[in-house]
Amino acid sequence: MLAVLVGSLGVSGALYLLLRLFWPGWYLDWIYRRNSLRLGAVLMGYLEQEKYLIDIFEEQVKRGPKKALIIFQDRKYSYEYFDQKSSQAGRAGIEIGLKPGSTVAIMIYNEPEFVWTYLGFMKVGYQTACINYNLRSKSLAHSINASGANVLILGQGPELHQAIQEILPDISGVTVYIQGPLSEPKPVTFLSFDLVMNNLSDAPIDRSIRKHITPFSTNVLIYTSGTTGLPKPAIRDHQSCVKSALSGRQRCQMVAGDVLYEVLPLYHSSALIVGFGTVLSSGATMVLRDKFSAKHFWEDCRKYDVTVIQYIGEVCRYLVAQPKNKLDGQHKVRVAVGNGLRQDIWTEFQSRFNIPRIIEFYGATENPSGFVNLTNKEGACGRASPYLRQFSPVAFVKWDIEAQAPFRNRQGFCVPVGPDAVGLLIVPISEERFSFQGYRGPKEDTEKKILRDVFEKGDQYFNSGDLMRIDKEYYLYFNDRVGDTFRWKGENVSTTEVSNILTSLDFIHDANVYGVAIPGTDGRAGMVSFHMTDEGATSLSPTMLTQISRHVNKMLPGYARPRFLRVQPQLQLTSTFKQLKAILVREGFDPIQVRDPLYFLDPATQAYRPLDNTAYTQIMAGNVPL
Structure with a gap:
């Protein structure tokens, strides 16, 4: 009997070592797979x-x-x-x-x-x-x-x-x-x-x-x-x-x-x-x-014995920015669940407010797939190992920043990215596993979200529009939005919509809208590069700035109003006459790098005024609440 027991332990030990050697993440994969199986069984019931x-x-x-x-x-x-x-x-x-x-x-x-x-x-x-x-x-x-x-x-x-x-x-x-x-x-x-x-x-x-x-x-x-x-x-x-x-x-x-x-x-x-x-x-x-009220958030949690809070990244950033209080960690919250919590805020948010578990997830309303961080891995929104992809065969492909499209090789197919790389998340569309129901309305709206002939002729994938980073342990991290949408204040901002509204002003000939990064904020703030109707115009007059302010305040929700304006003598276009955003995004709103006139939306007056080095420094230091 003892020999049998010792033999069993020896086999178990050998199996454990083999798993560690050839499948180091097997235990994590099993946690995720078990969660998926349990959910599937309950759902089917x-x-x-x-x-x-x-x-x-x-x-x-x-x-x-x-x-x-x-x-x-x-x-x-x-x-x-x-x-x-x-x-x-x-x-x-x-x-x-x-x-x-x-x-x-x-x-x-x-x-x-x-x-x-x-x-x-x-x-x-x-x-x-x-x-x-x-x-x-x-x-x-x-x-x-x-x-x-x-x-x-x-x-x-x-x-x-x-x-x-x-x-x-x-x-x-x-x-x-x-x-x-x-x-x-x-x-x-x-x-x-x-x-x-x-x-x-x-x-x-x-x-x-x-x-x-x-x-x-x-x-x-x-x-x-x-x-x-x-x-x-x-x-x-x-x-x-x-x-x-x-x-x-x-x-x-x-x-x-x-x-x-x-x-x-x-x-x-x-x-x-x-x-x-x-x-x-x-x-x-x-x-x-x-x-949402940052001031009353934790007061409410204590008052109502809250045990679960739901967040978006912007909520967490506002809470961390509040003055520290001796009551910060005194509550009954055991779980925070949501999406968009930045990695650089995660640790402070969790430790300062004494939150035992953070469940970051990734998903979109129309996306047929999603991810969830089940193991409290800091900054991650899920996991997609080769084993897990057998059951949820999502893919991550190389993104061409200049072309604003998935990169295609000589054969015309997309190129997968490996660990420690950033790729566009795409999801195979099939009636058996992932069905993309699309949008109500014109069929072309749905068609624009479908990639065809991705890895082989005839296949089709849902284009999430999101760039994801995969680390060596196969954890996933949200990187950014692509194309004509960026995320700000927890909302997706359509550059096309903002551009159309701005160009309805008679003195604006064209408007190139994009998102720019600002230290200490989630997502990207809206910025617009203008080409004026008057070819000789090199800046925006006070009257024009007033008109733009009134127009965007009336026509756009707060999160979609551009925070920065730039006037260019001629908009930069690609060889196929598409607006070129990559260079503009890299230059941002730094007056030293950008020689064109710059303006910003003053939060105190909700009006645009010239952006100089002093204002730029204050914004970068987080002293201007954009």
Whole structure:
């Protein structure tokens, strides 16, 4: 018996040494593979029973009707309350004539009304288009029209009402319903959604009314700027929403007693599908804020016994920038989950605020694949070893910075990059494993995100538009956006959209928009190189600067407004007449390197003024809050 035991130990030891020698990351790979298998099994169980997010919600209502689902502005709203309000909202949709499968656009601030409206429309099988409440003018009208909705539910707030009033001629086929009291004077076409809701039953709605729903039916439209101009409605089906919710529950080990703190906008996937979906799937509670406040963040966490916080990198940077407080590490938070946390902030954020575990993930609304950091590896957003890629065959290919396209070899195929290199993330498209549902609207919008003949004739891959770095241990790190989009303040900024808005000014002939790096900030700040209509103009006059300031403040959300302006006698173009950005990005806004006139958006006045060496030094030192 002893000989058998010794022999077994010897075999085990030899196997361990062989694994260490030929497969050094085997244990890490197994952690990730085991997580994937468990998630797949749970997901299949739900889908086989035809259970989607709304079914999960209704089950949680039965388990704990009086339990708080949402805490908002010190008021607790129970699961039962949301069940009743969402039933009224769903019936209101039927009352106003919406048919099964209809798309309804909603433009609502972070507040309980957003949640029960979304739940209510799921109850009756509608598709919800989540409109970004920061949008204005052309972008706003385009987003509503692109959804295909003929009804818009507008949340409370005079700013929202005013924004819609300004574009009414451009959305003439859309009926507008307002939540809360009607403003005076109101447009004749504005109707009260509350008046319809409040006269209807709040009893549960039988699930047979949504029997037309399948795993591949559209649940929600989430807008992404992508790389092709105006916002595009990306399709999220019921299956992917359930998967995201279950994945969030599993990675955070969420249980009913957890409290998640949500400061991100609900019109994005991160807050709505990952954050709220995770809360639903675990029967937990969500503390919802109307908007992020660095000053009150940890106060709220202590006040509400928060155990899980959701972040984007910009949130963490603002928190670290706050004056140190002896209470910084005193809270019940055990997990921080999110994306975009920079490696240089990670350590300070985790140690100063005493956060046991950070779960950084990577994903995009329309991306058929994603990654997650399960092992607290500092700065990483996931792992993609050769073993793991057998089950999730993503690829990373060389990016041509000058051409702003994947590099192709002599045979016309893309070139993979190895460890310790930066490459463009692409995902194979197949019905069996990764389906790319694309965008609602023109087919060409979807086609622009597909790469063909990548490694062999006939194959096709989803182009993420993201550059990723892979280290020698096969951990992944987000590097940057490519093409016509850059990320700033946690949002994707479309250079095409910004350029089109700027060139509508009659004294601007052309505008080359790009992102520039600033020390101590996440993403890239917007910068524009102008070519003036007047060929003899070499600078911007005070009147022009005022016009530009007013124009961008009116037409663009805050995160998309260019922070820097540059005037060039002639824009630099490639041989195929595409705007050349690489050199401009490298030169940035340094007055010593750039001889052209430079201007910056003064945060104190929200107006542009000349950028000199003194202002440049202050910006680089982090003394100007861009």
